[in-house]
Amino acid sequence: PAYSHADDKSQDDAAQTPAVVALASSFRTLWPALADAYVKETGNPNPLVSFASSGLLTTQILHGAPFELYLSADEATIDRLALAGKTKQEKYALAKGTLSLAWRGAGAPSLSELGTLMEENKSLKIAIANPRHAPYGIAAMQALDNAGLHPLPNGKLLTAENASQALQYALNGAADAALVPTILVQQFGDANIMVLPIDEASYQRVVHHLTLLQAADKPAVTLSNWLKTPQALTIMQGFGLTAP
Amino acid sequence: MSVNTHPPAELDPSDKSLWVSLRNQSAPILNVEMQCRPGEMLALVGPSGSGKSTVLRTIAGLQKVDFGHIRCNGETWLHTKHRNDVKVQQRHVGMVFQHYALFPHKSVEENVSLAIRGSTRAEKKQIAASWLERTNMTGLEKRKPGQLSGGQKQRVALARALASNPSVLLLDEPFSAVDQQTRRKLYRELAKLRRGLDIPMVLVTHDVGEVQQLADSMCLIHKGQTLQQGSVHEVISAPESKAIAKLLGHQNLFAASVSNQDSTHTSYELGGTETLHGEPSDLAPGTRVTLLIAPSAISLADNSSHDNAEHNVLHGVVRDAVSMGDEWSITVHLHTVTKSLRFRVPQHLLSSSHVAAGSPISVNIRRSGILAINDTHSM
Amino acid sequence: MSVNTHPPAELDPSDKSLWVSLRNQSAPILNVEMQCRPGEMLALVGPSGSGKSTVLRTIAGLQKVDFGHIRCNGETWLHTKHRNDVKVQQRHVGMVFQHYALFPHKSVEENVSLAIRGSTRAEKKQIAASWLERTNMTGLEKRKPGQLSGGQKQRVALARALASNPSVLLLDEPFSAVDQQTRRKLYRELAKLRRGLDIPMVLVTHDVGEVQQLADSMCLIHKGQTLQQGSVHEVISAPESKAIAKLLGHQNLFAASVSNQDSTHTSYELGGTETLHGEPSDLAPGTRVTLLIAPSAISLADNSSHDNAEHNVLHGVVRDAVSMGDEWSITVHLHTVTKSLRFRVPQHLLSSSHVAAGSPISVNIRRSGILAINDTHSM
Amino acid sequence: MSPFLVSFKLAIWTTIILLPIGMLLGRWLAFARFKGKAWVESLVLLPLVLPPTVIGYYLLLVFSPESFSGSLVAQWFGQPLVFTFPGLVVASVIVNLPFAVQPMQLAYSSLPLEVREAAWVSGLSSFETWWHIELPQIWQGILGSATLIFSHTLGEFGVVLLVGGNIEGSTRTVSIAIYDHVQAFDMQSAGWYSLALLVLSLAALLVVRINTHNKAGHA
Amino acid sequence: MSPFLVSFKLAIWTTIILLPIGMLLGRWLAFARFKGKAWVESLVLLPLVLPPTVIGYYLLLVFSPESFSGSLVAQWFGQPLVFTFPGLVVASVIVNLPFAVQPMQLAYSSLPLEVREAAWVSGLSSFETWWHIELPQIWQGILGSATLIFSHTLGEFGVVLLVGGNIEGSTRTVSIAIYDHVQAFDMQSAGWYSLALLVLSLAALLVVRINTHNKAGHA
Numbered sequence A: 001p002a003y004s005h006a007d008d009k010s011q012d013d014a015a016q017t018p019a020v021v022a023l024a025s026s027f028r029t030l031w032p033a034l035a036d037a038y039v040k041e042t043g044n045p046n047p048l049v050s051f052a053s054s055g056l057l058t059t060q061i062l063h064g065a066p067f068e069l070y071l072s073a074d075e076a077t078i079d080r081l082a083l084a085g086k087t088k089q090e091k092y093a094l095a096k097g098t099l100s101l102a103w104r105g106a107g108a109p110s111l112s113e114l115g116t117l118m119e120e121n122k123s124l125k126i127a128i129a130n131p132r133h134a135p136y137g138i139a140a141m142q143a144l145d146n147a148g149l150h151p152l153p154n155g156k157l158l159t160a161e162n163a164s165q166a167l168q169y170a171l172n173g174a175a176d177a178a179l180v181p182t183i184l185v186q187q188f189g190d191a192n193i194m195v196l197p198i199d200e201a202s203y204q205r206v207v208h209h210l211t212l213l214q215a216a217d218k219p220a221v222t223l224s225n226w227l228k229t230p231q232a233l234t235i236m237q238g239f240g241l242t243a244p
Numbered sequence B, C: 001m002s003v004n005t006h007p008p009a010e011l012d013p014s015d016k017s018l019w020v021s022l023r024n025q026s027a028p029i030l031n032v033e034m035q036c037r038p039g040e041m042l043a044l045v046g047p048s049g050s051g052k053s054t055v056l057r058t059i060a061g062l063q064k065v066d067f068g069h070i071r072c073n074g075e076t077w078l079h080t081k082h083r084n085d086v087k088v089q090q091r092h093v094g095m096v097f098q099h100y101a102l103f104p105h106k107s108v109e110e111n112v113s114l115a116i117r118g119s120t121r122a123e124k125k126q127i128a129a130s131w132l133e134r135t136n137m138t139g140l141e142k143r144k145p146g147q148l149s150g151g152q153k154q155r156v157a158l159a160r161a162l163a164s165n166p167s168v169l170l171l172d173e174p175f176s177a178v179d180q181q182t183r184r185k186l187y188r189e190l191a192k193l194r195r196g197l198d199i200p201m202v203l204v205t206h207d208v209g210e211v212q213q214l215a216d217s218m219c220l221i222h223k224g225q226t227l228q229q230g231s232v233h234e235v236i237s238a239p240e241s242k243a244i245a246k247l248l249g250h251q252n253l254f255a256a257s258v259s260n261q262d263s264t265h266t267s268y269e270l271g272g273t274e275t276l277h278g279e280p281s282d283l284a285p286g287t288r289v290t291l292l293i294a295p296s297a298i299s300l301a302d303n304s305s306h307d308n309a310e311h312n313v314l315h316g317v318v319r320d321a322v323s324m325g326d327e328w329s330i331t332v333h334l335h336t337v338t339k340s341l342r343f344r345v346p347q348h349l350l351s352s353s354h355v356a357a358g359s360p361i362s363v364n365i366r367r368s369g370i371l372a373i374n375d376t377h378s379m
Numbered sequence D, E: 001m002s003p004f005l006v007s008f009k010l011a012i013w014t015t016i017i018l019l020p021i022g023m024l025l026g027r028w029l030a031f032a033r034f035k036g037k038a039w040v041e042s043l044v045l046l047p048l049v050l051p052p053t054v055i056g057y058y059l060l061l062v063f064s065p066e067s068f069s070g071s072l073v074a075q076w077f078g079q080p081l082v083f084t085f086p087g088l089v090v091a092s093v094i095v096n097l098p099f100a101v102q103p104m105q106l107a108y109s110s111l112p113l114e115v116r117e118a119a120w121v122s123g124l125s126s127f128e129t130w131w132h133i134e135l136p137q138i139w140q141g142i143l144g145s146a147t148l149i150f151s152h153t154l155g156e157f158g159v160v161l162l163v164g165g166n167i168e169g170s171t172r173t174v175s176i177a178i179y180d181h182v183q184a185f186d187m188q189s190a191g192w193y194s195l196a197l198l199v200l201s202l203a204a205l206l207v208v209r210i211n212t213h214n215k216a217g218h219a
Ligand SMILES: Nc1ncnc2c1ncn2[C@@H]1O[C@H](COP(=O)(O)OP(=O)(O)OP(=O)(O)O)[C@@H](O)[C@H]1O
Pocket: B027, B028, B029, B046, B047, B048, B049, B050, B051, B052, B053, B054, B055, B098, C146, C147, C148, C149, C150, C151, C152, C177, C179
């Protein structure tokens, strides 16, 4: 099992064994492109990944999960891990993320216009990630605040478990709009959805971090180093992230 | 040799009789014809596994047959040819199931009152109480069936069937688990009920005494086949075949052939050396018959007795003798015939020398007590 | 008036008898003492609900009682005082349950072979087959209990109990659902088995004929209380109390008091105007007794007959007469006593005038057929 | 409305709606003999096989007011089903179907035919037979179904989260609330909520069970 | 190992381990009469009441090699239970306990006492009675338990995600894989996986059910 590889110090083997990476949900759309490039450039095996929310991954790592590398948009969770002595290095800021409005149909309004639209259309709903634990949810709340849309009337604001789900609500029409990370929608071709960037001044941008964990072995370090390269950043920029 | 009681094509609608005609090709195989008039109690008798319960269940509408025609109370209940099959509930049958089939979660009283139709709650309670009293169940009304003895359960089943004011009564061995004393009380209650009710009643039982005491007519069934139906007296005193005689529990059956017959008597030859004389008959000499000797026709005789115009005298030795209260049941090994003879003698007529196995004994057989069953007629 | 069969404190370990002594304060209330020697068949008789099944279940170890002492086969099975209670499995009981309790998912053959201990598979199969043959079940070995008739189920239960080579046989109404013919065959098989087995056997039955034919001794139970235990003949011909006489199905019971007694006879006064003469006894004049008249002591008399040294003559009218095959059962309304008299007459002795209700009739009562039960002795 | 109220309301509604459905289906599967029976029995179990969130996702597709099916459903219920309490109930009913059918089928199949026959012979109609004879005897099955449905609805989380949308006061159940606390590392709140949920549901289960035990009388 | 293999392996292990436990517990609850019975019956249901992820969280706490209990468990099993397949099995067993007990208890409580008594009288030991008399008659209950456990384990997601850690090839089940695909908007893969899971589990359920129907002979 993956667990035993952590103790395996043999160089040759290390080249063969994949790194075990914990990825927060916000990396879901981005990761396949990164992994492809990594495998192609280094010839190393495709890393083993485990997706979950930052909260769950952190809990797992705190309780002995055999992850070697942790990527998350939630800086607080990384600090928590560092405090518990679970990290091997300082956290590293990979890139900054922005928010976009995903709007069902044409003529996406700006956030300030959204207020009046909501007055007109009582059943209009907007979905965001849960601000209690998702960083993009917090950013979305800030944006809504700044647009004077807080507090929204009851039932207008849907808090999904994570950003993916918020977007899904908009995709299948359960919500009319979603305030989601740009990475989710940048390369997303859905004719029904119109994407509009949110004014970057209206919220605090979300920084995606990387940290090496205690269990990290050679392949993980290799991967970690590669993720810090400009090539990796270029790919991330393709998804709407910007340099930190 | 089934009786032709097939319901006629055009039936008088005012005929409230129960007509049953059933055939089944697959197990349980059936070929049954029977009839029971309103007010009549028909005893359905046959060996274990002969299909008695199946017939009752079919009349109640609980079992399907390949071909069946059942009429009751002036209505057609089943006519497979016309795909006519009245629902169980609409047949209004009062039935005692062989295994009681009480409602396990209901009290004794509820078991009975649930079967009473179209009355107020108070009336039902009262009718149920009265039937439970008549079946000696007073005091146990609140018990669940699981807290009753076997005979008590059976009496609840009987009360439930009787209380329902049915259009036909189907009783499947309803007294088998009840003691003699209670049984007699139940016989009386059933007799009382009959006076007030003009419905057909079918009683399955293994007890010939019960048949004689309760039933008017009798239908014999064997391997799913009705053998004979007639009045109880008729069937018991003149069984149509050896098989029927055996079913009725007759033990003194002898294969014989008619050797001689004239206006005063008929002579039967048993196994070559012994001849019995019976009443005159129209049997041709040479006819093969089964002789049935009624136990009451047999009595003790002196060693010196000889055949006369009224009696045959046979000699033998006692094989065994069992005391049955104030009577003894004696099995005699006859000198001349290989089969033994069984009969009962009141105790006071018997000297102790008679009872010991092996002691010589002579018996009188009354001519009028000899019945010849024509073997060539029977199946 | 319970019999003192309480197992003695120091019991001979070679005594293989079944000793039973039970008390239960809560329902079902029990106060039972009985004993059955190896090779003996004890009939346990009592009205429905008297506790017969409960006693058998307690012997088998299936039911708990407040106080109980059971010994069998030289071992103590239950001694509540010493908190001694042998497990059901170790008692090696052969039991026919009143409701059969067959294993519903096992075939007939498996039902029997499962109860056979300590044999190879092939042996078990063979023993089971032989018992199924002896119970007339051949051909149905592969059936499940749900596909059997009531009587067939009962015979499987019997085969299962007999096949198990038990140390005591407990039969709870094992023939109640079986026809006469098969029943006779089963009686014979049981008799054969007894010859080879030296174990106590307890038979619960409601059929006095069965008791007389099968049992050696008899134990009467009423409301959980043993009333009398003794040999079958003893109990039947000399019941200790009126209650016992009733339990045994005796119908001709008359309250009377001794009016006179000398060396030739005893005279009993019935209801003032009628006097019956019986055999000499040691009853003091004035003693209240119940007279039990054996049916066989009653015969038809001429209208002109009078009492003589052997017989009493009573006059009355026929209340009803029922044909029971070759006998008639007659109920006579006596002129002098309010209770009626029941007896049987062979058909050929009866003229048709006798049978009609209301016709005058005279009966002989043989002195030796009158039994006086001392009411002051009985409970 | 507190998440506890939402949860218990949801559990009670789901149980009430599912019991008759489970009884009918279970009775049919216990009594009827037909060819495709194994198929029906297996199909009934399928709502268990997919992860709740995935079922939730598909239900969302079906219920979405934008879809054809969803508009039909919305017309029928007078309102779209997503993000409303009635929607939660419908989703919960679908997910809990196996728990409604299985115990009922078991209970029904142990009912002896002869007792029902005796009821018919006694003149009891199908409905009366059901009411007087079947119902009191499948009590254990009903109880089993009800407690399984009730408990599972309280703990259910994936479907409810997706179809309900975690709206405070109308679709946020305790389960979701606890989950949110765990995600936000508010372990103390999560612990208290969990404890309260456990204690309350234990109390509810106990009340039901003790009452029915008393009623059934253990005879 | 493909997620399908992981899922089916997990479902089969869970079923195999839970059946005897459920049988013992169910039998005890069906036959024994004692005071706290309603308590035990209700406690058995509690694994259903908390949301799976929350149970997963608490199991993580208990099993974590960092905790005292976890180190004991790790010693006993020879390895820590979290993030390994054996750990998944243990968690799954705990979560599915109610499904193991309920149908067994129902099946056992419809066994008539008299038939067991007849077995004892016939000299069958407790074990033989169980094997020859009880087991063949609670078949329906076993089948019910097994199919509920099997199906629910396939669909279970929260506990497995937390305790197993979604590690490809060892603890990633189909349920989690489908969830991942949905989250990554790869609806096509999610659809195919779901369909495959449904078809495979339907096939498994059908095979079991048809075989046991044939065996039981419907007599
Ligand atoms: N389900 C079944 N499948 C096949 N045969 C059956 C089934 N049920 C009953 N039988 C057979 O049908 C025959 C008739 O059974 P039925 O119960 O009618 O007999 P019965 O005359 O009532 O016998 P008993 O006096 O023993 O009660 C029996 O031989 C029995 O074995």
